[in-house]
Amino acid sequence: MNRMKDRNIIVGNLDNKEILDQATTYYDNRIAVIEEVHNIDMKQTIWIEAVCAILCKKGKASVYINGQLYDIHENDLLLCRPNIILEHGMISVDFDCYGFLLSPEYIERMAVSTCWNAQLFIQKHPVISLEYEEVQVFHQYFELLRNKLTKPSGKHQKELIDSLLQAFLYEFHDSMKHFEESQMSFSSAETLFKSFISLLNKSYPKERSVSSYADKLCVSPKYLSSICKGISQHTASELINQYVIKDIEYLLKRTNKSVKEIANELNFPNLSFFGKYTKRYLGMSPKQYRNQMLSSDNQP
Numbered sequence: 001m002n003r004m005k006d007r008n009i010i011v012g013n014l015d016n017k018e019i020l021d022q023a024t025t026y027y028d029n030r031i032a033v034i035e036e037v038h039n040i041d042m043k044q045t046i047w048i049e050a051v052c053a054i055l056c057k058k059g060k061a062s063v064y065i066n067g068q069l070y071d072i073h074e075n076d077l078l079l080c081r082p083n084i085i086l087e088h089g090m091i092s093v094d095f096d097c098y099g100f101l102l103s104p105e106y107i108e109r110m111a112v113s114t115c116w117n118a119q120l121f122i123q124k125h126p127v128i129s130l131e132y133e134e135v136q137v138f139h140q141y142f143e144l145l146r147n148k149l150t151k152p153s154g155k156h157q158k159e160l161i162d163s164l165l166q167a168f169l170y171e172f173h174d175s176m177k178h179f180e181e182s183q184m185s186f187s188s189a190e191t192l193f194k195s196f197i198s199l200l201n202k203s204y205p206k207e208r209s210v211s212s213y214a215d216k217l218c219v220s221p222k223y224l225s226s227i228c229k230g231i232s233q234h235t236a237s238e239l240i241n242q243y244v245i246k247d248i249e250y251l252l253k254r255t256n257k258s259v260k261e262i263a264n265e266l267n268f269p270n271l272s273f274f275g276k277y278t279k280r281y282l283g284m285s286p287k288q289y290r291n292q293m294l295s296s297d298n299q300p
Contacts, residue, residue: 262286
C-alpha cells in the first residue's frame with residue numbers, strides 16, 4: 001500500500017469508509033450499493049480493489065482504466081475485475097449511475113462454479129452496451145438487492161442476499177453469451193484455460209491432482225498451472241481446491257449424508273485426510289462446519 005500512496009492514489013475497496021460514505025447507500029465487508037458517484041473527486045486516481053459493476057442511467061463519462069480511455073454512455077455497463085487503476089475521469093452534469101462493488105473474496109466464493117469466460121471477456125471489454133431487456137434485468141436485481149440490504153434484516157438475510165446475488169451472476173453470465181460470441185477471440189492460453197475450467201465444471205467427483213487434468217489436455221502440469229496463474233491469478237491447484245470445497249460445502253449443508261459417506265463420494269482416501277482437507281480450506285472440521293450451518297439456520 002505504501003508504494004501506491006506515493007502516487008496519490010486512493011484505494012477503493014470495502015474497507016475505505018471515506019469513499020464508501022460518499023458514494024454508497026449501503027455497504028458491508030461483502031457488498032456496496034453505489035449511487036452517488038458525483039460525491040467522489042474524480043480528479044483523484046482510484047485504485048479499485050473490488051469487483052465493480054456500474055450501469056450508466058443517463059449522461060456520459062470518460063475514464064482511463066489501466067491507462068486506456070473508455071467512454072461511457074446511457075445503458076453502458078462498467079465492469080471491472082479487482083486491482084484496476086481508474087483515473088482522469090470526466091462526468092457530465094446530468095450523469096447518473098448505480099451498481100455494486102463486491103469484495104474479491106465474496107465474488108470468488110459466490111461465482112466459483114460459473115464459467116470463467118465472462119471474466120475473460122470483461123478483462124478485455126470493461127465497458128459494454130446493454131440491450132433494453134438486459135438493462136431491465138440489471139435494474140430489477142439492483143432494486144431487489146438494495147431493498148433487502150437496506151431494510152431490517154430477517155432470520156435468513158445473509159442466505160437471501162447470497163442467493164439473490166448468485167442468481168444475478170448466473171443470469172448475467174448467460175446474457176454475456178452474445179457479447180462473447182460476437183466480440184471475443186481467445187488466445188491459445190485462454191482456450192486452454194477455458195478447456196480446463198470446462199473439465200472442472202463437468203467432472204464429479206473431481207480429481208484433486210493437476211496432472212489428471214493436464215494429461216487430458218495434453219500439456220504438462222507446470223504449463224497448465226502457469227497459464228491458470230497468468231489468467232486468473234490462481235494456480236491450477238488453487239482452482240481445483242475451490243471447486244472441490246464448493247462440492248464439500250454443498251454436501252455438508254444440503255444433504256443428510258454422513259461425513260464418511262461424503263468423504264467416500266468425493267474419493268478421499270480416508271476420513272482423516274478428508275477432515276484435514278476440510279479444516280485447511282474451511283477453517284474447521286466437517287462436523288463443526290455442518291453444526292455451524294445448522295445453528296445459523298435455527299437462529300431466531
